[in-house]
Amino acid sequence: MRKLVHRPRRLRQSAGLRNLVRETKLSAHDFVLPLFVSERVKSRQPITSMPGVFQFTVAEAAGEAQRASNLGLQAVLLFGIPEQKDELASSAYAENGVVQQAVRAIKALCPELVVITDVCLCEYMSHGHCGVTRMDGGHFHVLNDESVELLAKTALSHAAAGADLVAPSDMMDGRIGAIREMLDANGFDQTGIMSYAAKFASVFYGPFREAAESPPQFGDRCSYQMDPANAREALREVALDIEEGADIVLVKPALAYLDILWQVHERFGKPTAVYHVSGEFAMTKAGVEKGIFEERAAVLEIMTSLKRAGADLIITYWAKELAEWTRP
Numbered sequence: 001m002r003k004l005v006h007r008p009r010r011l012r013q014s015a016g017l018r019n020l021v022r023e024t025k026l027s028a029h030d031f032v033l034p035l036f037v038s039e040r041v042k043s044r045q046p047i048t049s050m051p052g053v054f055q056f057t058v059a060e061a062a063g064e065a066q067r068a069s070n071l072g073l074q075a076v077l078l079f080g081i082p083e084q085k086d087e088l089a090s091s092a093y094a095e096n097g098v099v100q101q102a103v104r105a106i107k108a109l110c111p112e113l114v115v116i117t118d119v120c121l122c123e124y125m126s127h128g129h130c131g132v133t134r135m136d137g138g139h140f141h142v143l144n145d146e147s148v149e150l151l152a153k154t155a156l157s158h159a160a161a162g163a164d165l166v167a168p169s170d171m172m173d174g175r176i177g178a179i180r181e182m183l184d185a186n187g188f189d190q191t192g193i194m195s196y197a198a199k200f201a202s203v204f205y206g207p208f209r210e211a212a213e214s215p216p217q218f219g220d221r222c223s224y225q226m227d228p229a230n231a232r233e234a235l236r237e238v239a240l241d242i243e244e245g246a247d248i249v250l251v252k253p254a255l256a257y258l259d260i261l262w263q264v265h266e267r268f269g270k271p272t273a274v275y276h277v278s279g280e281f282a283m284t285k286a287g288v289e290k291g292i293f294e295e296r297a298a299v300l301e302i303m304t305s306l307k308r309a310g311a312d313l314i315i316t317y318w319a320k321e322l323a324e325w326t327r328p
């Protein structure tokens with residue numbers, strides 16, 4: 001028999017040895033809980049395609065944020081569903097808009113919790129696109145610079161309400177620079193920007209559109225979200241957002257884009273976030289319901305893989321459960 005010098009299995013012999021050499025460890029500090037806040041509901045409404053996820057009233061969202069904080073989570077990410085939608089997304093930047101109210105309610109209840117706000121127009125536009133649209137014969141266009149103006153106004157109103165970080169998710173060109181300028185010009189130079197820098201036009205967003213009531217009424221989002229085939233373009237997008245002032249860069253979705261996540265983390269060394277999206281959540285839940293795998297083990301393996309691939313922050317609908325499952 002050959003004498004082996006290297007026997008990697010030596011360090012796998014016991015739980016103690018495995019614990020000592022584990023490279024990737026999860027904690028409650030890694031996770032951000034998304035919350036859907038709606039002006040259209042009187043009390044929390046379940047989202048059918050996402051078991052255990054709800055649309056909340058403003059007061060309920062504050063209560064949920066408090067529970068998240070008590071569990072050891074550091075941050076929530078707010079999405080708003082307004083009473084009124086129009087062609088200018090007016091409710092997105094209204095002083096008393098649903099997200100603005102929710103930020104104030106959460107900050108009043110738990111001032112230490114980091115509040116991140118989604119900055120986009122789709123939930124507030126009657127047509128459901130992330131920007132201002134113009135019809136041109138039979139074609140529609142999403143106008144870039146007009147949209148960026150409204151996004152910057154929205155970000156400013158979130159900052160004024162007390163958001164710690166604003167998170168533009170629209171993928172318009174130049175919006176990070178415009179938001180940074182707008183915030184700085186109004187005395188909010190300490191409000192950070194978490195940029196959805198590489199957001200792909202993905203099939204995995206399906207359930208979210210039910211949750212945020214924002215499906216496009218016509219066309220698709222392929223003229224602003226990225227082609228899933230493009231990795232080099234993703235790196236160029238991230239580079240632009242960093243140049244324009246992004247504090248945190250985000251890759252979305254997660255599991256099908258681990259190569260992008262890894263390259264962004266390696267190349268730029270910026271705090272890097274990943275969004276484990278609604279379709280990925282629903283897919284795993286369906287597997288659990290069918291008895292294919294056990295939920296806790298599956299979710300911990302997924303989250304470990306995201307962190308291993310370079311995620312500093314993970315946005316996930318399992319954030320609360322993960323805070324308990326990763327408790328030392």
Ligand SMILES: [Zn+2]
Pocket residue numbers: 120121122123129130169170
């Ligand atoms: Zn949008």
